[in-house]
Amino acid sequence: MLQHLSEFIQEYGSLILFAGFALLTLGAAVLVVTARRVTHACLSLLPCFIGIAGLYAVMASPVMLAFQLLIYAGGIMVLMLFAIFLLERRAGPITAANHYVFPAGLIAGLTAIAILGALQTESFRNRELRPPPLEMRDRATGEESWYDYYDPQTQTAGEQPSTNLRRTGFYFLTYYLLPFELTSVILVVAMVGAIVIVRREKGWVAAGRMPARSEERGVRSESNGTATAATEGEEEL
Amino acid sequence: MVLQQLGLQHFLALSAILFSVGLFGVISRRNSIAILLGVELMLNAANINLIAFQRYLAPPAGLNLVLDGQIFALIVITLAACEAAVGLAIILNVYRVLRTTTADEVSLLKW
Numbered sequence: 001m002l003q004h005l006s007e008f009i010q011e012y013g014s015l016i017l018f019a020g021f022a023l024l025t026l027g028a029a030v031l032v033v034t035a036r037r038v039t040h041a042c043l044s045l046l047p048c049f050i051g052i053a054g055l056y057a058v059m060a061s062p063v064m065l066a067f068q069l070l071i072y073a074g075g076i077m078v079l080m081l082f083a084i085f086l087l088e089r090r091a092g093p094i095t096a097a098n099h100y101v102f103p104a105g106l107i108a109g110l111t112a113i114a115i116l117g118a119l120q121t122e123s124f125r126n127r128e129l130r131p132p133p134l135e136m137r138d139r140a141t142g143e144e145s146w147y148d149y150y151d152p153q154t155q156t157a158g159e160q161p162s163t164n165l166r167r168t169g170f171y172f173l174t175y176y177l178l179p180f181e182l183t184s185v186i187l188v189v190a191m192v193g194a195i196v197i198v199r200r201e202k203g204w205v206a207a208g209r210m211p212a213r214s215e216e217r218g219v220r221s222e223s224n225g226t227a228t229a230a231t232e233g234e235e236e237l
Numbered sequence: 238m239v240l241q242q243l244g245l246q247h248f249l250a251l252s253a254i255l256f257s258v259g260l261f262g263v264i265s266r267r268n269s270i271a272i273l274l275g276v277e278l279m280l281n282a283a284n285i286n287l288i289a290f291q292r293y294l295a296p297p298a299g300l301n302l303v304l305d306g307q308i309f310a311l312i313v314i315t316l317a318a319c320e321a322a323v324g325l326a327i328i329l330n331v332y333r334v335l336r337t338t339t340a341d342e343v344s345l346l347k348w
Contacts, residue, residue, distance in 0.1 A: 014243045015242075015243045015247075018243050018247055018248075022247075022251045025251070025255065026251070026254060026255065026258070029255055029258045029259070029278050030258060032258075032262060032274050032275070032278060033258055033259070033261055033262030033265070033266070033271075033274075033275055033278070038268055038270050038271050038274075041271055041274055042270070042274060045274060045277065048278070048281075049281070052281050052284075052285060055248070055251070055285060056288060058243070059248070059288050059289060059292045060292065061288050061291075061292070061307060063307060063311075064284075064288055064307060064310055064311075067311060067314055068314070071314050071315075071317075071318055072277075072281070072314065072317075075318060076277065076317060076318055076321045079321055079322065079325060080270065080273065080274065080321065080325065083270065083325040083328065083329060084270060086329065087270075087328075087329070087332055087338060090332070091332070091336075091338070094268060094270070094338065095268075096266055096267055096268035096270075096271040097267055098265040098266060098267070099265060099267055100264060100265055101265050103264070104260075104261050104264035104265035105261060105265075107260065107261075107264060108257040108258070108260045108261035108264070109257065111253075111256070111257050111260055112253055112254055112256075112257035115249075115253035115256070115257075116250055116253055116254075119246055119249055119250060119253070164304075164307075167304060168304055168307060168308070168311070171304050171308055172308065176308050179308070179312060183312050183315050183316070186315075186316065186319060187315060187318070187319055190318075190319035190320075190322055190323050191319075191322060193323055193326070194322040194323050194325075194326040195326075197323070197326040197327055197330050198326045198329055198330060200333075
C-alpha cells in the first residue's frame with residue numbers, strides 16, 4: 001500500500017503539483033480581470049503570483065521563485081495597492097466596470113486558441129522533450145561533477161559555482177554584464193522619472209491651464225481661505 | 238494528453254491561457270490601474286514561457302546549465318517593476334489634473 005503510494009507520487013507528483021499551482025494561478029487571474037473593486041482585483045494578484053512562484057519551483061528554478069515572491073508579490077503588488085489606497089482616499093471606492101466584454105473575450109479567446117493550436121502541430125509535438133537529468137555530469141570525463149557550470153566555448157563542465165543562485169550571479173557578472181548594466185541604468189531612469197512625474201508643481205492647475213478644473217479650484221481656495229494649510233495637505237495626493 | 242509526464246506543453250498551454258486572460262483584462266477594463274494589472278499578468282505569462290523553454294529545451298540536452306531563460310526572466314521582472322512605478326506615477330498625476338482614473342475620459346491629446 002505504502003509502496004503503491006510512493007510509486008504514484010514518484011510517477012505523478014510533479015503533475016499534481018503543476019495542476020494545483022496552475023488552478024491557483026488561473027483562478028486568481030480570472031478574479032484579477034473581473035473583480036468589481038480595483039482593490040479586490042489587486043489583492044487577487046497575490047495568490048496568482050504565489051501560484052506562478054510554485055510553478056517555478058516545479059521547473060526547478062529556486063532563484064525565480066525567490067524573486068517572484070520578493071519583487072512581484074512583495075514589491076509591485078504592494079506598490080499598486082499603495083497607489084489604489086492613495087486614490088481611494090480622495091475618490092472613494094474605485095470600481096472598474098468592464099466594457100466591450102464580447103469583443104475583448106473574442107480577441108483573447110482567439111489568441112488562446114491560436115497559441116494552443118500551434119502547440120498541437122506535428123513539428124512541435126514530435127520534438128523530443130525530455131527534462132534534463134538533475135545530476136550533473138562532466139562532458140569530458142562522463143563522471144558526476146560537483147561543478148555544474150557549462151562553458152559554451154569548450155562545451156564542457158568547468159570548475160565554477162555549483163548552485164542555481166550562484167550560477168545566476170556568475171553569469172550576470174560575466175557573459176551578461178552588458179544587459180545587467182543596461183537594466184540598472186533603466187531602473188535608475190525609471191525611478192527618477194517616477195519621482196519627477198509625481199512631484200507636485202505648485203500653481204500649475206490654478207494658473208488656468210486646465211480651465212474645467214481651475215474654476216472649481218479657485219472657488220474652493222477662496223472659500224477656504226483660512227484653512228489653506230489643511231487644503232494643501234489634502235491636495236498632496 | 239493529460240496523464241502523461243509533465244513537460245513543456247503543459248507550461249506553454251498554461252502560459253497561453255494566462256496571457257489571454259491578461260489580454261482580456263487590458264482590452265475590457267476601463268480603469269487605468271486595472272489595465273496595469275492585466276499587463277502584469279501578460280508579463281508573468283511571458284516569464285513562465287522563458288523558464289519552461291530553459292528547463293525543457295536548453296541546448297545541451299542533459300546539462301541543465303545554460304541559464305539564458307532565467308537571466309531574461311529576471312530582466313523582465315526588473316522592467317515590470319519600472320513599468321509599474323512609472324505607470325502608477327502617471328496615473329496619480331492624471332488624477333491630480335483631471336480628477337479621473339478612467340482611461341476613456343483622459344482624452345486631452347485626442348483630436
